[in-house]
Amino acid sequence: MTVIQPRRIVAAGVAALAVLAALLTSRWAARRYEREYEGRLAGAVAAYLAIVTPPPMTPGDSDLDLAKLLIRVRGLAGVPPLTAGLEVYHGTVPLRDSRSGPLPASVLEDLRARDVVRFVGQTAVSPLKDRDDWSVVGAVAVGPTEDRVARDALSGLVPVALLVWVVGLGWTLLALDGERRRFRMAFGACLAGAALVGAAAGANVTASARAATDR
16 A cells, blocks of 8 residues: 555645635625625615605705605515615615614714715615705615525536535545555546536626626
């Protein structure tokens, strides 16, 4: 039996780390595109509501007419692919689903102070402004859902590629103390599986970017 060479262990370890890095990078990049999509959607819905909702009849009141705003918000239910995971707040009060709970007052104050889309956890929150685009009267929040643009890194062709890589890695580990030719064949299969994982993960990121752009 051949003594296990340290460089063979290092090679197997590098192949494993490369696959892990590909999966983590794929997930991070896909989530980045998802966050960008959520932020843009929250801002677009907030701008739409500010345009289509008239001000109240009270003179000098720059707020949005709450009754009309509620009608516009209910009308968003007609486009579920765009509004899944979406909530609209007037002040801190949710208008779509009371089970969402109120918007934290600190978040609303931060929106009024900075006037930019911000993320609270994994949820994008955009300021909802009056028709004069001056006062922040509420917020639009968009959170991730199961049918969002970003898919888990273990989607598409990644599981198949992972299976090929696991088989190759297992063969490599069994051949660590084997003859050189056997180890080279096993390690070659492991590298091929790692390359497949990287290609599948890259395709997953590309699909996420395309879906975010299309939506």
